[in-house]
């Protein structure tokens with residue numbers, strides 16, 4: 048792609064190079080592969096998912112690169128990214144802790160587990176611990192209500208949890224993080 | 232006349248039959264492990280790894296490790312099943328690595344089951360054989376009559392009750408089958424003999440005697456009494472029929488969950504998969520499909536309960552020939568997980584339902600809209616779509632019929648409102664998921680302004696079964712107004728949490744008490760919440776009502792998508808109503824004022840009440856505001872959001888009054904209205920409470936009664952939870 052039929056800027060090739068450099072190869076391939084498909088703009092959410100999977104969050108630069116390369120106004124890209132709870136605009140820690148505050152978990156005492164997590168980590172929902180290992184978020188039902196109350200760390204679901212089990216659970220992830228750090 | 236579709240299906244079925252027969256011939260022993268989000272959370276992957284290690288170490292080549300989806304017995308997972316030739320299948324509950332070792336050495340190698348870890352097994356030795364009597368209310372000869380008679384006959388002949396178990400089960404679904412009507416008239420009961428997996432149709436005492444003497448004692452199948460057609464859930468019952476949690480259910484949508492490997496097309500085809508699609512494509516008659524659905528009285532399982540046949544008809548008669556079909560897998564109700572389970576455990580069934588739907592309405596493309604919080608469901612559906620494409624079941628010229636159709640997945644991104652159909656369409660289009668005014672309905676103008684049908688996952692899960700076993704059969708399972716079964720996600724304060732599928736019209740109490748095992752911890756049932764944030768509460772006094780769309784609505788709740796939360800006397804209704812309003816307020820998309828502002832003000836008032844600052848006039852305000860929000864909101868979210876408030880006010884007004892007038896929370900849940908005290912009579916001075924107090928507000932020395940400083944106490948309840956002598960009172 049050297050010329051863009053939709054944008055009359057004469058420095059597009061240069062801009063494009065800059066934007067392409069901001070996104071990983073699989074996302075670029077996805078955007079390029081869909082460009083000529085009918086309703087290609089409908090793949091915006093799918094694209095944002097891929098970007099977030101790669102970086103862990105959607106930064107302002109990422110949004111702009113997606114907007115430019117997909118030829119969708121940045122206002123709309125930002126509008127979509129902020130509308131959906133699943134998209135995070137701030138960087139997060141190595142492990143994302145999602146406390147389920149769905150109904151089943153709520154009636155089984157999820158609030159106490161959440162409180163314990165906040166006490167142990169010293170952070171609130173939406174924040175990241177100082178060491179950068181944990182971010183804390185809440186979610187509404189991860190679909191394992193039978194095990195309520197549950198907490199999802201990364202893609203792993205833990206439940207039923209009592210506040211008393213929280214410190215040990217965090218320890219296992221801390222140990223894992225230390226192990227992974229030691230490898231690199 | 233050439234029958235290309237039929238030939239295609241036959242060739243596929245033959246290939247599958249051969250390959251599975253080869254596999255079974257090589258493997259005498261089958262060990263089954265569940266693989267689904269909930270099973271993984273409970274540790275099933277470690278169990279599977281441990282098994283692989285044991286199988287390898289033993290050097291045995293005749294053991295098959297079979298991965299299935301999940302059965303929906305959440306509170307006992309991970310579940311591990313062992314099938315030895317000629318024996319009843321045994322399931323173990325809460326299996327861990329150590330138990331795998333015992334099961335492997337004692338049961339698989341040694342032949343003796345580890346009885347004390349068998350799923351839902353009380354005590355005593357395991358039976359060797361079992362006869363399950365259908366006692367569904369729709370079976371002609373329902374009730375315990377034939378079963379008791381048979382048990383008496385066993386005793387007369389001196390057969391030991393320990394080796395033969397006589398059990399009762401709900402409807403096998405055989406009663407409505409064509410062969411049942413062709414067979415000799417008169418009341419009949421169906422009896423399943425395990426492990427032989429033979430279904431008998433019994434009409435009288437001579438038949439019972441023939442089974443006893445011929446089958447049980449003589450060891451010969453009594454061919455004369457054998458049911459002519461296999462009913463739908465036979466494979467499921469064969470494996471799980473001995474467990475009360477399962478045999479009181481009627482599995483149609485969930486028939487393959489926990490039976491097939493969700494990643495294996497072969498196993499799905501072996502369960503008659505794609506037979507219905509082959510039939511549809513061979514007949515080439517969309518009206519026949521819709522006609523069967525009409526007879527089935529199938530109503531959408533996503534919440535609204537709209538007739539599926541009517542919806543499909545509307546899309547079909549549009550002039551615009553570009554049409555779409557969408558599967559709504561957004562499952563937004565917090566506390567519901569049946570759609571996840573179906574997508575994960577039986578993905579090919581949902582895919583088949585969608586292809587049939589696509590054909591019936593004349594669509595070219597279909598979309599799965601699945602919430603991003605369900606990564607495993609997304610993977611399984613993706614894998615199923617790709618497998619179907621590779622086997623000529625999707626894409627061009629499906630099953631050699633000359634018809635083209637394809638499916639793709641679009642992900643949700645954590646917005647509850649996107650479950651609403653017009654918002655969902657916006658989301659697939661890549662926009663903010665905000666609903667728009669209806670009409671026009673999506674069947675007129677939906678995705679990219681073309682006619683579009685949106686159905687729930689469970690609705691699609693029923694399609695192939697209806698076409699395979701007929702609409703009349705399906706209708707007979709349900710009630711006058713709604714055919715078939717409904718899956719409920721049973722959670723909250725109930726002993727057996729999990730997935731329960733029962734015929735519509737089943738009393739609620741049966742679901743919660745007989746199948747769910749009643750309330751946990753010996754507490755009293757207070758209410759059953761159905762329908763999630765759009766639903767309401769059924770008080771314990773009304774627990775005998777039938778579950779169906781209309782009765783639930785009349786009681787001020789809704790069927791919803793099937794979330795069922797059991798609440799006990801420890802739950803405060805004001806608090807739970809507040810919980811739901813907080814949810815709706817948070818999820819309101821903000822487009823229309825009544826919903827955006829209405830839910831915010833409702834929440835404020837409820838917060839006031841739970842903090843003990845409510846006034847009597849608040850109840851009036853709540854009601855007026857709730858009605859306003861109901862009447863004037865743009866979409867179903869705002870219109871239904873006040874339901875939990877109105878329903879709790881209707882059934883539990885007294886609890887609101889207690890909060891407002893007496894400044895008292897009867898369930899002792901609302902933090903502002905309770906405090907903790909240490910009973911000096913009971914306190915032994917163990918100091919555990921003081922050590923666990925986060926604000927160090929408990930004073931006292933060892934072996935002396937402790938005291939809480941009320942001014943400093945933050946009422947976290949730690950002392951209450953940790954005290955081993957019940958010396959801390961919550962008042």
Ligand SMILES: Cc1cc2nc3c(=O)[nH]c(=O)nc-3n(C[C@H](O)[C@H](O)[C@H](O)COP(=O)(O)O)c2cc1C
Nearest residue numbers: 531532533559562563650651652686687690867868
């Ligand atoms: C706020 C809101 C959320 C909804 N969420 C879901 C959902 O998660 N899953 C679903 O199938 N239907 C949901 N619905 C209902 C859908 O709008 C639609 O009626 C349904 O998918 C139609 O399928 P059915 O006819 O098979 O039930 C929701 C409706 C509203 C108003």
Ligand code: FES
Nearest residue numbers: 147149152189192
């Ligand atoms: S409510 Fe927490 S997993 Fe469903």
